[in-house]
Amino acid sequence: MPAYLYAQCENTARTYANFQGxxxxGLGILGANLYGNIADxxxxxxxQVKDASTLSVPIGLLNLTGSATQFLxxxxxxxNAGKRTIAANTPVTVKLALPKELLGVLSSFExxxxxxxxxxxxxxxxxxxxYEAGYDATRNPIYTSANIAGVIGGGGEVEITVTPTQDFNGIYIKIAGAVVSTALSMKVFHAYIMELSTGSINCDETIDVLSGVKPTPLGGIANLxxxxxxxxxxxxxxPNSYALIDVGASVLNQVYLTTIxxxxxxxxxxxxxxxxxxxxxxxxxxxxxGFTIQPYLNGAKAGPAFDNTGTFLSLKLFPGSTSRYTLTFAxxxxxxxxxxxxxxLTGAFSRLRIYNIKRKLAKPRTLVDPSTTDEKTICQGETASFSVQNAQACTExxxxxxxxxxxLLHTGLTYTPPSTLAAGEYNYYVEASRTYCITAVSERLRVKLKVNPLPTLTVSGATICSGSSATLLVTNPDGGFTYNWYTSSSGGTPFNVxxxxxxxxxxxxTTYYxxxxxxxxxxxxxGGTKAVEVKVKxxxxxxxxxxxxxxxxxTNSAFTNTYPNGTWSSSDAGIATVDAAGLVTAVAAGNVLISYTVxxxxxxxxxxxxFNLTVNPQPNLILGPDPGICxxxxxxxxTYTNPLFDPVTYSISWVGNSLPAVSNQILPANEITINIPSTTPVGVYQGNLTIKNANGCERTIPFSFRVKLVPHKPTVSIN
Structure with a gap:
């Protein structure tokens, strides 16, 4: 099979013969010229595919007549000076129109x-x-009377492809006088070869038609x-012009219209x-x-014919019309x-209008069963791919x-929309287009992508002190969501829902997820599982x-703590107070906590x-009148009364150490004896009585002591 048959894979186009001779x-007989003729x-x-020359030969005399040969x-x-040499084995196609009269005398054709x-x-x-002035050449016959019968099958336009086995400059067509005295003619439209092209072409364009009639065993050539x-x-x-196929009087023959x-x-x-x-x-x-459609490839049948036994079930009314129909099939x-x-066929439908014949690329499909819509649903951040399932070669x-x-989003068999799409529904469309073909584009296939939104999730962590627990809460929870708790970022089996x-x-x-x-x-x-940290300090x-x-x-006492920036406090200011520097002042007897808080x-x-502090009470008593002696x-x-908080000892000191001090003596009941030197001068002496109890707490009570002057004895003189 020649490579150009898959023409979308190779940029080939027709090259027409562009010079003719x-x-x-013929014969000259008594002044009459029985020569062949070529018109136009x-x-x-x-x-121009519609235009043609006409080769003809006149009626001969005694079966003798001329011929007409056209060189393309x-x-x-x-x-002619710019002639090309075409390599041997290059196929050349010639379009001809043969009248039915020629079919019985094909020996006249070469x-x-x-x-x-x-x-x-x-x-x-x-x-x-x-012969007349013109052109001649070295000829290499391919189809002659010996082998032409199998090539020409009916009257009308036909294409004949020949493959010369040697290098050549072109193709010739010859029509000659028949063995019977019949004037013959034929049309020659063009000859072409397929060659590589540098431009794009319309691959699916219908560029030519052939039409005519074929004999059948029942109809025969005479009934064409x-x-x-x-x-x-x-x-x-x-869209409103049409070709009319008319079988005519003899429905036993086949009328054809071939679209190229x-x-x-x-x-x-x-x-x-x-x-x-x-x-x-x-x-x-x-x-x-009786109406059939037969595909051909390079002159040979390409698969079976399509007819009304199954294919034409797709016959549908043309949109907007009550009599026109569309027939579509792959x-x-x-x-x-x-x-x-x-x-x-006897009794078959005999006349039919054909308004249009178009070829379309196969519409892409992304499903094995194209009857449903390819719709994919994903979550935000995920990806989904759509792939063409009926891909064709040399098709983009x-x-x-x-x-x-x-x-244009992408070129290729598979399209993956971006993973950054917002939630919503998206439609994408894929079309097929042929390589080198400017208009060979299929209908677009729609595929749908639904992107579902992701749940929102906010969970605040917590900071606790060692030895405590924390309660973690989802912020603004949604009743339509399920919340799973894991010990690992990779998930697994939730330990809490x-x-x-x-x-x-x-x-x-500790971190939870x-x-x-x-x-x-x-x-x-x-982002997957969300980490929630419980920070333990x-x-x-x-x-x-x-x-x-x-x-x-x-009393007061300085308390200390080496940890900086703490705050001092007392649990009971009625027992003891403490200032910012840690100086504790005992107020009253009792037990109190002195605290240092960081x-x-x-x-x-x-x-x-x-710190547990015990404040012991101070002893006390009430002194009697200041004592004095002569x-x-x-x-x-x-003397004293009302002793409080068990004073057990006493001491006496004198201001200025003017009298002998007493130290740590047992406190007698009710009164204390004060001993002074008898030589103590008259005067008032200031003393301090210090009493102590068993806890070591003491109280000092000032008192005064007077040494009184003893009056002198009167001197009596007896005179």
Missing amino acids: SYLD APNAVNG EFTTNGT IGSFTDLHAVAENKPLLGYG TGTVTDPFNAIDAD FNKPSQPADSVTIVLENPGGGLLNLSLLT VTDVYDRLESSMGG YKWYDAETGGT GTSYSTPILTAT VEAVNSLTGCKNA QYALVPAIIGAVTMCAG ADDATYCGKKVD EGLSSTKL
């Missing part, structure tokens, strides 16, 4: 290749064989009465044909009996032309964000308070240390 010969010769090389040469510039095309001068004797009117209307751009495409198809490309019953009314499958095999034919697949136009979790007693910082799951969609919060290393264990009421900081939990005496009594 003719050789017309330039039409065969002007590149491939050149670089449209002149096709071959040639080289050395050159001009010849006129040689026309009055009597005998001669069918016609195709305006065949090119089936491929023009006018610019390039071969790909497997599964579809065909759409717009049809109408010329007599009006509805079309149905029974009316289409062709599995590769083809480059479609032959629509009618007839061959493009993904867009709109059914028409839009932005709910909107809160109370930890056990913790002595070290939470995820929120939408119960309806299964979507989980962004150790207590500050506050040492013990240094201070007196006991104090006497009314506040929380970034590193440690605050801590309070307590000069010369040595002792007196210091």
Whole structure:
């Protein structure tokens, strides 16, 4: 199979023969010239598929007549001087129109290749064989009377492909006088080869049509009465013009209309044909009996024909019409032309209008079963891919964000939308386009992507002191979400499900992991499990308070703690107070806690240390009247009453040490004896009585002591 059959894979296009020459010969008989003729010769090389030259030969005399040969040469510039040499085994296709009269005398018809095309001068004797001025060449016949019968199968336009086995410059077509006295003619439209091209072309464009009638064993050549009117209307751009297939009087023969495409198809490309019953009314499958569509590739049948036994079940009314129908079906095999034919059966439908024949690329599909819509549902942040399941060779697949136009998102068999899409629904469209083909684009297939939102999740951590527990709470929980708690960031089996979790007693910082799951969609919060830390702070290393264990009421003592920035406090200011510097003042008897408190900081939990302080009471008593003695005496009594808090000893000191001190004497009941030297001068002496109890607490009570002057004895003089 030639490589160009898969033309979308290779940028090939037709190259037409663009120079022509003719050789017309015949007989001169008594002044009458029985020479062949070519009308409109330039039409065969002007590149217009509708135009043709006409080769003809007249009625001969005594079966003797002339011939007409037309040479179609491939050149670089449209002149014989610019002739090209085409390599051997290059296929060349020639389009001809053969009248039915020629079918029975195919020995009059010849096709071959040639080289050395050159001009010849006129040689026309009055009597005998001669030829007109024109061109001749070295000919290499390919189809002659010996092998042409199997190539030509009917009357009308046909394409014949020949493959010269040697290098050549072009193709010639010859028509000669028949063995019977019949005037013959044929049309030559063009000859072309397929060559690599540098430009893009319309691969699915219908560039030519062939039409005519084929004989059948029942009909025979004599009954080739069918016609195709305006065949090119089936491929023009006018939606209201049509070609008319008319089987004619003999429905036993087949009338055909062959549509030729610019390039071969790909497997599964579809065909759409717009049809109408010329007599009006509805079309149905029974009316289409005898109507068949046969794909061809390079002149050979490409798979089975399509007919009303199954394929035409897709027959539908054309939108907006009550009589036109569309027939759409896929062709599995590769083809480059479609032959629509009618007839061959008695009683078959005899006339049919064909408005349009179009080929379309197979619409991409992303499902094995294309009857459903490819719709994928994901959660935000996830990805989903759509892949073409019916990919064709040499076909490019493009993904867009709109059914028409839009932005090109990706080129390739598989499209994966970005994972950053916001929640919502998205439509994407994929189309197929052929390599090197400017308009070979399929309908777009829509696929849908639904992106579900992720649950929101906020859980605040906690900071606790060692030996405590914490309760962790989901902020603003949603009733449609499930909250799973894990001990590992990788999840696993949740140890708790709910909107809160109370930890056990913790002595070290611990991290838990939470995820929120939408119960309806299964979507989980962004970023996977969320870490929730319970920070456990150790207590500050506050040492013990240094201070007196006991104090006497009314005294003060400095307490200390080496940990900085703490705060001092007393549990009972009525027993003892403490100032900011740690100076404790005992107020009254009792037990009290002196505390040193360190506040929380970034590193440690605050801590309070307590110190048990016992405040003992001061002894007390009420002194009686200040004692006094007369000069010369040595002792007196210091009375007291109401002793309190068990004073057990006493001491006496004198201001200025004016009298002898007394130290730590047993306190007698009710009175204290004061001993002084008898020589103590008269005067008032200030003393301090200090009493102590068994706790060592003491109280000093000032008193005064008077040494009174003893009056002198009166001196009596007896005179």
